[in-house]
Amino acid sequence: MQLSIWCCSSMYKLYPRAVQAKTRELSMKRLTEKKKNIVAVVLILAAAALIVTGVVLGQERSVLTKAIRICMECVGIG
Amino acid sequence: MGIQAVAVLIQNANFKGFFTGKIYTGATKKVCVPGLNCYSCPGAVSACPVGSLQSFLSARTFRFPYYVLGILLFAGALLGRAVCGLLCPFGFLQDLIYLIPFFKKNKFFLDKYLRYLKYAVLLVLVIILPLCIPLTPTFCKYVCPSGTISGILMAIVNKSIRPQMAALFHWKLIVLLIILVSGLIVWRPFCRYLCPLGAFYGFFNRFALYRMHLDTGKCVDCHACAKACKMNIDPSKIPNSMECVRCGDCLRSCPTGALVMGIRGNTAAVSAERKES
Numbered sequence: 001m002q003l004s005i006w007c008c009s010s011m012y013k014l015y016p017r018a019v020q021a022k023t024r025e026l027s028m029k030r031l032t033e034k035k036k037n038i039v040a041v042v043l044i045l046a047a048a049a050l051i052v053t054g055v056v057l058g059q060e061r062s063v064l065t066k067a068i069r070i071c072m073e074c075v076g077i078g
Numbered sequence: 079m080g081i082q083a084v085a086v087l088i089q090n091a092n093f094k095g096f097f098t099g100k101i102y103t104g105a106t107k108k109v110c111v112p113g114l115n116c117y118s119c120p121g122a123v124s125a126c127p128v129g130s131l132q133s134f135l136s137a138r139t140f141r142f143p144y145y146v147l148g149i150l151l152f153a154g155a156l157l158g159r160a161v162c163g164l165l166c167p168f169g170f171l172q173d174l175i176y177l178i179p180f181f182k183k184n185k186f187f188l189d190k191y192l193r194y195l196k197y198a199v200l201l202v203l204v205i206i207l208p209l210c211i212p213l214t215p216t217f218c219k220y221v222c223p224s225g226t227i228s229g230i231l232m233a234i235v236n237k238s239i240r241p242q243m244a245a246l247f248h249w250k251l252i253v254l255l256i257i258l259v260s261g262l263i264v265w266r267p268f269c270r271y272l273c274p275l276g277a278f279y280g281f282f283n284r285f286a287l288y289r290m291h292l293d294t295g296k297c298v299d300c301h302a303c304a305k306a307c308k309m310n311i312d313p314s315k316i317p318n319s320m321e322c323v324r325c326g327d328c329l330r331s332c333p334t335g336a337l338v339m340g341i342r343g344n345t346a347a348v349s350a351e352r353k354e355s
Contacts, residue, residue, distance in 0.1 A: 036285035043155035044287070047148045054145025059134075060108040063145065066133045067107035067117040067125040073219035074118045074129060075229030076247030077239070 082163075082170040088123075089113070089167060095120030099236030110146055112153035113166030114275055116218075119228040120235070128204060128222070128274060132215035136208035150278060158286030159279045160339075162269055163324035168224050169269055175261040183263050184308050192271045193321065200274035217274060219246070223257050226250040265308035269323055280320035287341045290317035290324070296336035306331035313337055 054060060089111050092102035102123050110127040117125045127150055134143035153161055162169050176182075203217040218225055229247060233240050260267040269276045283289065290313060297314055304312035306327040311319045313328040317337065329337050 033291075036289075037287065039285045040155050040282075040287040043151060043282075043285075047150075047152035047155060050144045050148030050151060052148075054143070054148055057141075057144065059141070059143065059145035062134070062141075063110065063125050063130045064105070064108040066130060067122075068101070068103040070101055070232075071116070071118045071129060071215070071218065071225065073215055073246075074116050074222060074225030075232060075239075075243075076226055076250040077229070077242045077244075 079170075079173065082165070082173065085113075085165045086167045086170050089115050089165075090119060090121030091123050092121045095122075096231060097235065099232050099234075099239070110149045111165070112149070112157070112161040112275075114168045114222070114224045114273065115166075116222065116224040116228040118225060118232070120231055122228075126218075126224070129215060129218050129225075132204060132208045132218060135205065136212055136214055138212050140209075150275075154279045154282035155286055157279075157288050158283040158318075158324070159276060159320075159322060160286070160288050160324040161279055162266075162273070162276050163326070166269075166275075168273075169266060169323070171227075172257075172261045172266045172268060175258055176265050178262055180262040182265075184265055185310055189264075189270070189310065195271050196273055196277040199272055200277040204274045220249070221253060221272065223250075223254040223268060226254040266323065270309070270321070276323070283320050283322060284318045288324075288339070290322065291338045291340070292317045293336045293338065296334040298334055298336075300333060302331045302333060303328035303337060 095102055099120060101118055101120055104123065106123045107117060107125050109124050110130050111124045112127065114128065115122055115124070115126055117129055127146055130146045131143055131150070134141055134146060157164075199217065199221065203221060207216040208214060226247075229239075229243065229250070233243060257268050257272070264270070292314065299314065301312065301314065303314055307313060307322075308325070308327060309319075309321045309323060311322055311328075313319075313322070314336075324339060326339065329339055
């Protein structure tokens, strides 16, 4: 463990730019993952808003009205 | 498969309907399930999102489908195509059919091109045609295999319905048989080539909360995941492909545990950072 720490610190002294470039690349990847999670959360909130809007407009009753009757087209009667 | 079986049972919990041939009319049918489960199935206790969407789009007086679209968006943003791999009853049926010993061929010349067909099905049959032709859910009427199965189940119990099944039913039966027979050879042909829900949810795979994470620190480029993938994806290169249905075969095949599926942060970045330091 101490040997590996020594090697890494030596590497940093010898190749600082390479390590910094890798750290920047990893930071970018972390941001991308974070951004993806933010996008997902925003979409979920937007979806919740759409559902609430639909319920306020009574659309879930329309879905129910359709769903409790046999869909003739769906089962192949036409 | 356990999760899939439970999901199918929950979505089709009206067991009495399979014996009476009558569909469930309870309040839970206000809710759309995220997968393909026809609401005319005698066992269905909820509504189908594709059928509900088309009923709004093909209504004589157009109303923007806030409610159905909200449910679809919610499922997509949360799970992406994990809906296909974990919750869809028709996907489960295809998984069962593929288990039957038969000649298997998942990679062939036309596979790459046929995958675009599902986007055309989504755009034309689910959105455009219902908008243009009133009271006609074109996808449900001419393609949906889940509806055909529902019709068969009803016809088994309800003899009075059988004389009414004519040319349209025969067409739908042919479509269903093609899908099921193809399912013996190709894994999940409906999900790959025809499913509009798969096409829709695929757009969310990259940033759905529940998604694949590749730990590049652990990945040894053995390509075991690519060999295990029945959708012909290389998860080590594209872990969140639009075609991935989150079946988990790649996770189980990875010798180092580099692939992780779930709601988590930057597994790969953190692991690689630790390796560097």
